[in-house]
Amino acid sequence: LGSSPVTIVVTPEADTWDIDTSPCPARGHFVDWDKMPEAPAPLPRDVLGRPPKELKRLAREGCWAGSHAGRARLYPRLIQQVSCRLVTPDAPVYRDVAARLFGKPSVSSHPLPEFLEGCPVPTYCLSPHGVTALKKILICVGALFPDITHSPLLPALAALLLHYSQDEAQCFESLSRLIASNAPHAAYIDQSFLAHQASCMTFGDLANKHCPAAHRLIAGAADNVLEVYSEWLWWLFPGLPFAYAVRVLDVFLLEGQKVLYRIALALLKLFRLSLGPAGPQGPDIKAELRAFVGNIAQHVTADRLLERAFGIRLFSRKEIWLLQMANRKALVERGITVVQRRPSFHLAVDMQKFSSSTVTAQEMRLVWSWIPERFSLFPPLLLFSTSRDGCSLQRFYTCCEGYEPTVLLIKTTEGEVCGAFLSSDWSERKKSGATSAFFGTGECFVFTVRPEAERYEWVLIKKPELAKAVPRSRQRSPSPAPESPPGSSRDSSSPNHLAVPSAHRRDRLSPFLAVRHFLLPSKTASMFMSGSRDGIVIGKG
Numbered sequence: 001l002g003s004s005p006v007t008i009v010v011t012p013e014a015d016t017w018d019i020d021t022s023p024c025p026a027r028g029h030f031v032d033w034d035k036m037p038e039a040p041a042p043l044p045r046d047v048l049g050r051p052p053k054e055l056k057r058l059a060r061e062g063c064w065a066g067s068h069a070g071r072a073r074l075y076p077r078l079i080q081q082v083s084c085r086l087v088t089p090d091a092p093v094y095r096d097v098a099a100r101l102f103g104k105p106s107v108s109s110h111p112l113p114e115f116l117e118g119c120p121v122p123t124y125c126l127s128p129h130g131v132t133a134l135k136k137i138l139i140c141v142g143a144l145f146p147d148i149t150h151s152p153l154l155p156a157l158a159a160l161l162l163h164y165s166q167d168e169a170q171c172f173e174s175l176s177r178l179i180a181s182n183a184p185h186a187a188y189i190d191q192s193f194l195a196h197q198a199s200c201m202t203f204g205d206l207a208n209k210h211c212p213a214a215h216r217l218i219a220g221a222a223d224n225v226l227e228v229y230s231e232w233l234w235w236l237f238p239g240l241p242f243a244y245a246v247r248v249l250d251v252f253l254l255e256g257q258k259v260l261y262r263i264a265l266a267l268l269k270l271f272r273l274s275l276g277p278a279g280p281q282g283p284d285i286k287a288e289l290r291a292f293v294g295n296i297a298q299h300v301t302a303d304r305l306l307e308r309a310f311g312i313r314l315f316s317r318k319e320i321w322l323l324q325m326a327n328r329k330a331l332v333e334r335g336i337t338v339v340q341r342r343p344s345f346h347l348a349v350d351m352q353k354f355s356s357s358t359v360t361a362q363e364m365r366l367v368w369s370w371i372p373e374r375f376s377l378f379p380p381l382l383l384f385s386t387s388r389d390g391c392s393l394q395r396f397y398t399c400c401e402g403y404e405p406t407v408l409l410i411k412t413t414e415g416e417v418c419g420a421f422l423s424s425d426w427s428e429r430k431k432s433g434a435t436s437a438f439f440g441t442g443e444c445f446v447f448t449v450r451p452e453a454e455r456y457e458w459v460l461i462k463k464p465e466l467a468k469a470v471p472r473s474r475q476r477s478p479s480p481a482p483e484s485p486p487g488s489s490r491d492s493s494s495p496n497h498l499a500v501p502s503a504h505r506r507d508r509l510s511p512f513l514a515v516r517h518f519l520l521p522s523k524t525a526s527m528f529m530s531g532s533r534d535g536i537v538i539g540k541g
Helices: 052-061 068-080 091-102 127-143 154-161 168-179 194-210 212-221 225-229 233-234 242-255 255-277 285-294 302-310 317-333 361-370 393-400 426-432
Strands: 016-020 107-111 406-411 417-422 445-450 454-458 529-531 534-536
Touching: 052 242, 068 168, 068 242, 091 127, 091 168, 107 127, 127 154, 154 168, 154 242, 154 454, 168 317, 194 225, 194 233, 194 255, 194 317, 212 225, 212 285, 212 361, 225 285, 233 285, 242 255, 242 285, 242 302, 242 406, 255 302, 285 302, 361 417, 361 445, 393 426, 426 529
Parallel strands: none
Antiparallel strands: 016 107, 406 417, 417 445, 445 454, 529 534
16 A cells, blocks of 8 residues: 555646536545555544644654544644634635636636646545545635745645545645744745745755765766755655655644655665665666655555654754755845746756866765755855965965855875865954964864765764754853863764864754854854964864
8 A cells, every 4th residue: 555656647837627616525525445545543532632742742653644534633623723824815715716716617627826837736545526626726726825936845735635624625724824834933835946946955955964875875876966855855745655645744734844854864864775785776866766765665664764754863943944044045146036936047066167186076076065055056166276376374364264165175195185164264263363263163074085985074963962052252262172071062982073062051053053154143152163373173172
């Protein structure tokens, strides 16, 4: 059942669909029960009265995974608790608009909304009558939410909710509340190409940090890493079979978009494990990922998939939101607009035009895949080279000041190559006067390219629970190698961590985002890079 195929309808903007306006009397009326997996288990009686935190735990554990009737009762109540805009179209509005749009005759013809152009419209286990209802709902969404210009997730959510809705109006109201959600840092549905592309870049950033083995594999196999990650939402909807998709929906309704990042990261990790040492079987890594997701039942159960997903230690919802806003800003700088439906140019940097005596174009492409997505949109600009500018450290500072971030590449006389990604301007070193000071953010990392490619990043990326940052004091650290206080992020047991000290304080963001890139109102301890007349220090110890 888990690996049963998912029916997808892709309809161009000009197509028209016949719309049946007959009413739907009861739950399950839209479903082809021959396609639905069996779920005879009842919903425990006291579930609906549980507090939100308890409901999240139960959803992750699959408390109502075996009850179609339980989902039909639970979904509308969960969605009613979603905070949304004051004026949000509801069921009566849908009935009125549907009657006006489709008229009195039993059949009329209407095109799909433009925001669905090129987007898959999965039908899962819907009957022909359910598919007709899905079309009506999407058309009414287009009429009542004209600001939506691109939303790949929306049709899949509508189809899944319709399986458990009493009628079209109830399904529309549930979908409408998710669209109009105004919960802080907890958007449910991206509604423009700009927002969707920013979420793709954010997933790329998260994959870079949490799935380094898979990321390295994709960077080596694909010319455009972002193009691969732009399909991350497709892996879930409609990529996953129905039995898995509804389990994702169970937790998504309670926890928002962060859940989708978790599941997609877990799929990426499992994909890498499934390949083994041999690596990809062919040249099309995107096709292999799609095939793996479609056959996920052969690799892992839905319970195990969620267990792996929630075992990934992500940053807080607010920090992920800030990262997404920073990616959005970078896209705007590249000319992407809110009303745009498709990119007007290729977003990836062409590394084949890159020339260097330190690294090859292929090596630079790998380094470029490691840096945050919002910066990798732009081509590299050479600021300093010893072959051109000499070996003066002061000259190095002069050439690099005023630019952030920067990538430092170093080649030894033995041909080894290493370097660092530096998130802050080197002019920050002057703010403490003659005293050596640390600055920078948790996005800094060091790396090797030859003889082996490896990245060494901040320990808190793997263990965010250690992030207990405090505000910066006016007096900067006087030493380029301060001792780690108790409870610091130093982790000598792991060789792939860049250790920095941090003190305990729960009410602050981690230094990962404690920079003006994110326009935060306060600063937190940032001790990642330092520069003086004698040399530079990146990391700690």
